[in-house]
Amino acid sequence: MKISKGLITAAGEPQRRIPLQTLVDSEGVPRTVLSMLVSEVIGSGIEQVCVIVPAGEEAVYASATEGFGDALRLVPQDGPPGYAQAILRAREFLGREPFVHLVGDHVYVRGKEGNLAQRVVSLAAEEGCCVSAVQPTHESAIGRFGVVGGRPLPNRPFLYTVDSVIEKPTPTVAEERLVASGLRAGYYLAFFGIHAFTPEFLEILERQTAEAPEQDATVSSALAEVARRSRYLAVQSDGRRYDLGPKYGLLRSQLALTLNGPDREELLAGLVELLSLSAEPGRGSDR
Numbered sequence: 001m002k003i004s005k006g007l008i009t010a011a012g013e014p015q016r017r018i019p020l021q022t023l024v025d026s027e028g029v030p031r032t033v034l035s036m037l038v039s040e041v042i043g044s045g046i047e048q049v050c051v052i053v054p055a056g057e058e059a060v061y062a063s064a065t066e067g068f069g070d071a072l073r074l075v076p077q078d079g080p081p082g083y084a085q086a087i088l089r090a091r092e093f094l095g096r097e098p099f100v101h102l103v104g105d106h107v108y109v110r111g112k113e114g115n116l117a118q119r120v121v122s123l124a125a126e127e128g129c130c131v132s133a134v135q136p137t138h139e140s141a142i143g144r145f146g147v148v149g150g151r152p153l154p155n156r157p158f159l160y161t162v163d164s165v166i167e168k169p170t171p172t173v174a175e176e177r178l179v180a181s182g183l184r185a186g187y188y189l190a191f192f193g194i195h196a197f198t199p200e201f202l203e204i205l206e207r208q209t210a211e212a213p214e215q216d217a218t219v220s221s222a223l224a225e226v227a228r229r230s231r232y233l234a235v236q237s238d239g240r241r242y243d244l245g246p247k248y249g250l251l252r253s254q255l256a257l258t259l260n261g262p263d264r265e266e267l268l269a270g271l272v273e274l275l276s277l278s279a280e281p282g283r284g285s286d287r
Contacts, residue, residue, distance in 0.1 A: 001128045003098045003121050003196060006041035006049040009086040010034060010061065010104030011077040016054050018244045019104040020064050023254050026109065026261040032064040033244065037102050042071060044118035046100060050093040052077050052086045084209055084217045091206070096199045098124065105245050106193040107253045109260050111238030117194050120235060123159075124196030129231040130223065132162070133192035135241055136183050139171035144243060145190035146220035148227075148234050149178035158236035160189065162227045167220035189234055192241045195219075201226055 010019040019034035034051065041049050048071055053061040055078035065072055073093060077086050087101070100121050113119055116133055124131040134148060146167050150160035164177055174188045183189070204225050208217035226232050242253040258267045 001098055001125050001198070003045075003100055003125055004047045005094060005097055005099040006044075006046040007087065007090050007094065007099050007101045008034070008037050008041065008049065008051045008104055009083065009101070011052050011054045011086055012083055012104070013081065018250075020060065021244070021250060023107065023250070023257060024261070024263070026257050028262045033107060034061065034064045034104065035067075036107060037104065038065055038068055038072060040108060040115065040117050041100060041102060042068070043115050044100060044121045046117075046121070047071065048073065048093075050075055050090045051104075052089050083219065084205055084222075087202070087219070088206055088209065091202070094202065098196065098198050100124075101195045101197055103193040106241050106243055107257065108193075109240045109242070109256050111240070113238050116192070116237050116239050120194050120196045123233065123235055124198075127231070127233060128198075129233060130198050130201055130226055131196045131233045131235060132223070133194040133237050134160075134189040134234045135192045135237055136187045137190035139174060139186045139188065142174055142188050142190050143168050143170065144246070146218070146223070147174055147178050147188050147190045148180070148223075150180055150189070150234060152180075152182060153233075158238075160234045160236070162223075162232040162234050165220045165224040165227055167218045189236065192237050198226075198230075200230060 021033050022030050023033060025031050025036055038049055050073045053074050053076055055076040058074050058076060061074055075089055077089050079085060100117055120131050120133050146165060147169050148162045149164040150162040153159045153161060160180060166173060166178060169178060178188050180189050201222055205217060205222040208222055242256055244250055244253055
């Protein structure tokens with residue numbers, strides 16, 4: 001299975017402005033979040049990338065992704081809102097081909113294995129099935145992600161056969177239905193924000209959306225059906241994903257990128273100075 005197309009969804013509320021934010025990447029270069037994501041996709045060997053953007057804001061998003069030329073296409077989400085609907089807006093671009101998908105409100109710090117999107121694409125091509133990157137996530141945070149349960153593959157470290165998928169589960173539901181052996185207590189395999197999808201996934205998502213328009217079909221609901229019908233794998237990353245949406249998400253992401261880049265020592269010195277200032281007696285009180 002050859003994968004040559006990529007999709008980034010960047011039109012969702014309330015995070016629609018996040019992809020336009022500028023951060024300093026791990027190389028010390030100021031770039032928009034969206035530019036980092038497009039680079040991650042192209043770096044995985046993908047030839048064409050489609051970005052779903054808010055309707056009427058194509059020019060703004062184009063300026064945030066300068067330099068990618070004909071490899072990039074921007075498609076407005078001018079129909080119904082929602083994550084599933086955003087993916088379906090790329091139907092014409094994707095056709096009946098497999099594709100790699102990244103969400104628009106995460107940034108990634110690579111581990112020793114390098115470009116995780118490339119690893120996901122390679123696994124999907126070799127195995128001929130959907131593959132999702134996952135990260136062990138504490139139960140206190142799984143309410144923000146889709147979470148999978150599954151079984152480790154023999155003699156293939158950090159690779160799982162997925163049995164179940166639930167969107168934003170509670171810790172109680174996760175404990176009952178989303179166990180994956182080998183993880184610390186209280187941790188579950190939550191989506192990393194990088195997937196390789198087959199045409200079957202897109203057909204299921206389209207059908208679920210059409211059958212129950214009053215209910216929001218989700219990536220998780222479509223993948224749950226994929227897991228029941230076909231082979232579906234999850235690969236655990238040695239890198240880290242940072243969700244930009246929560247409070248201080250941008251700050252945490254910038255700190256993580258810088259601590260893994262050439263400006264690490266400068267940042268650490270600045271943090272020590274800030275901490276020493278905040279610890280001074282009387283600081284912040286009336287004098």
